[in-house]
Amino acid sequence: MTYELYYWPGLQGRGEFVRLVLEDAGEEYVDVGREPGGVKKLMRGLEHGLDGVFPFAPPYLRAGKLVLAQTANITRYLGEKHGLAPKTENGRVAASMIAMTIADLVAEVHDTHHPISVQQTYETQKATAKKRGDVFRKERIPKFTSWLEHMLEQNGRTLTGSSISYADLAAFQIVCGLEYAFPNTMKKQAKKLPKLLALRDHIAARPNIAKYLASPRRVPFNETGIFRQYPELDP
Amino acid sequence: MTYELYYWPGLQGRGEFVRLVLEDAGEEYVDVGREPGGVKKLMRGLEHGLDGVFPFAPPYLRAGKLVLAQTANITRYLGEKHGLAPKTENGRVAASMIAMTIADLVAEVHDTHHPISVQQTYETQKATAKKRGDVFRKERIPKFTSWLEHMLEQNGRTLTGSSISYADLAAFQIVCGLEYAFPNTMKKQAKKLPKLLALRDHIAARPNIAKYLASPRRVPFNETGIFRQYPELDP
Secondary structure, eight states: OOEEEEOOTTOOTTHHHHHHHHHHHTOOEEEGGGSTTHHHHHHHHHHHOBTTBOOSSSOEEEETTEEEESHHHHHHHHHHHTTOSOSSHHHHHHHHHHHHHHHHHHHHHHHHHOSSOSSSOGGGGHHHHHHHHHHIIIIIHHHHHHHHHHHHHHHSSSSSSSSOOHHHHHHHHHHHHHHHHOHHHHHHHGGGOHHHHHHHHHHHTSHHHHHHHTSTTSOOOOTTSSSOOOGGGOO | OOEEEEOOTTOOTTHHHHHHHHHHHTOOEEEGGGSTTHHHHHHHHHHHOBTTBOOSSSOEEEETTEEEESHHHHHHHHHHHTTOSOSSHHHHHHHHHHHHHHHHHHHHHHHHHOSSOSSSOGGGGHHHHHHHHHHIIIIIHHHHHHHHHHHHHHHSSSSSSSSOOHHHHHHHHHHHHHHHHOHHHHHHHGGGOHHHHHHHHHHHTSHHHHHHHTSTTSOOOOTTSSSOOOGGGOO
């Protein structure tokens, strides 16, 4: 089966969490938004639904007869299907908890550059972004990353269970994104996060992920995405 | 089995989404945070974990040998276990998608009064709250509520599947909360949301929910919760 991923072209965004699971699992997929006419298809799904499912926003995924939306919902489904999720019930709900918490963190990253309105440009809300960014750097990054580090201290090389799951892939992506958007802050945090950074390296070296990261399928981080490198937000 | 719900006392907050599922299912639970010494217990779980699980934040739930965190993760688990979730795979991922989208909306409601920092009081960020609140009232409330309405138009009396699920209970709660916090806006929206308001009434009349709403277990909405009635945010 070939999956169909529906996400905006030109940015990693929330779609990247889904791509990483598909790539690591070695599953075939079409990145619909990047195909000719793809954005139109994507918009049609948002307006009229896809097979009776109404995603609130991308990413959404067609998996044969199933259509799924919400990042942590999609990655849970794919992870459990393709050996990238714990097999015990404890592990399954723990991986889901971690993926949802990372999704919350992603929303907070977004709001550092769009603290007032998602519809308006960064430039119109820069002063507020500076304030929210300060709090995010000083309070939220340490809180979220130390939480991930702590779980690794307790569990070992993975966040939950004994092998890599979609929760670890999500952690990889959030670390890469934070390092791109907040390089100075993350440099300062580095010595407190040895296990999280080791997990990032470990994931980056997985054969399918390494191949993916070196391919044109990995969109470079850029300032239309969720992780944006605005120096004024990371002084 | 008696469930243990860990949530802050004195407010509905995110804990309420879990309470509603437990109450509707008629399951026994202890609301740990409201018991003597309960907040200390809750804090201990956040600091040291509970049975090896590390919730990032409340609510979290002990379900026998299982510990779960993240609202939409907990309600999915309870819903699927107690007949408050669709039985098909399509339905299960749809209910999860809806619950996660409502959780995103809850975070946006929170940020209308805390647009810069969760650690600081509303009073310190009132000017920004006004701006974010304006956008939320004008753009976000219509977008989220019309999305819910549209799904009801397509599916019937419930958001997904043929009987009430935890997704419907979450929709009930978000409507009640928005009506409390943004009464003027919701009054204006009302004629566009006949099905969503009918769902709210239908849920409120379910015997276990009606009993719950009339009981002291239902904490009244108040200005320490997520849904706050600040007239300046709903002119």
